[in-house]
Amino acid sequence: MSVAVSQSFARDARVIGIIGIAHGLSHFYQLALATLLIVVMPDFGMSYAQVGALGAVFYGVSGLMQTVAGFAVDRFGARPVLAFGLLATASAFVLIAGVASGFWSLVPIVALAGIGNCVFHPADFAILNASVNASRLGRAYSAHGLGGTLGWVPAAPVIYFLAQAVGWHVTALIAAAAGFLLALAVASQGSVMVDHRLARGDQRAAPRFEMASLLTAPILICMLYFAFIAITVVGIQQFAVPALREMFPIGLEAAAAALTALLLGSAVGVVFGGWIADRATRHDTVAAIGLFVAGALTALIATGAVPVWLVLPLMALSGFAGGLTGPSRDMIVRGATPPGASGKVFGFVYSGLDIGSMVGPPVFGWLMDHHLPHAIFWGAFVIYLLNVVTVLQIRRFSRAPAMA
Structure with missing residues (x-):
């Protein structure tokens, strides 16, 4: 070296x-x-x-x-x-x-x-x-x-x-x-x-960024993608423990361990996802596959028909698959970002996380109040599938990549 x-x-x-x-x-x-x-x-x-x-x-x-x-x-x-x-x-x-x-x-x-x-x-x-x-x-x-x-x-x-x-x-x-x-x-x-304003040399060389540029299809779809992610992540984090206890004959410690397995699986997935993102050319495909796998594993839990001993590994694998998509997701946003606009675009797109964090918990909480724990996981499954469709649309609507 x-x-x-x-x-x-x-x-x-x-x-x-x-x-x-x-x-x-x-x-x-x-x-x-x-x-x-x-x-x-x-x-x-x-x-x-x-x-x-x-x-x-x-x-x-x-x-x-x-x-x-x-x-x-x-x-x-x-x-x-x-x-x-x-x-x-x-x-x-x-x-x-x-x-x-x-x-x-x-x-x-x-x-x-x-x-x-x-x-x-x-x-x-x-x-x-x-x-x-x-x-x-x-x-x-x-x-x-x-x-x-x-x-x-x-x-x-x-x-x-x-x-x-x-x-x-x-x-x-x-x-x-x-x-x-x-x-x-x-x-x-x-x-x-x-x-970053000077990273390309004279910042006057970068095209002027207009507010309307945030309202283009690729940027709006990216924000929707993040809102869906937050609905699923925050909903599961807050309500998985009581939902699992109603669905399966397990105690508080076992349900909390399953949630911990989800978080740790996600962390490991993020690490592997970074390695994949540096080598992949179709980040949307990587994200779509990871989301689909996470959704499929979540659907298995939603049925309530799996053996109790399988709940923890399913949660861990679902977290891993979801975490794997993170770095590719960020590469997708970078690819949709005009020159010199990293702050504006990432700020706007990531506001979707806060929107999802506000929307998801009341809905999932209502489901738990009505003793519908299976619906927590079925709802997450549906959101995962919607996000598969969403992420595949970003490439379709994106212009030629313009890295910030």
């Missing part, structure tokens, strides 16, 4: 590592905030409905502001916007510890956290697209997705443990400290994080 190649690899690894950690912390904050709200619920005299409403505020603000964040990324640069997002989210935890006293005081604080959450996808992908060698982008997207998935895993246990050990006020401050420190780390990486 030449010195130049070695230096390039080291730089790429540094960028990928920092962005992966930042994405992981954003997912940690998502679940940590939800858990902290449950912890403070008795002290603030709140109901579960109010906690759920605060969650809707968080994802609603994040979804509405994500496209705005994308424009900010393309105007001010991805690195300062990413640092701002970390500072905003960390500041929300400080405000919970210092000034929050009840539901209404939490509404603007949770909205601030939503503003912080909205920057990660447009900023992360703008940095990765401009800074990482194109031959490693699939694996970069894989590391990004893996960081997010792993960020969810410790959030709830850590918050519950710290709240019992040192109280929820100190717990909120400890969580905030991680964001402040990482914001400083991101701000200091100007030497390796390339400004």
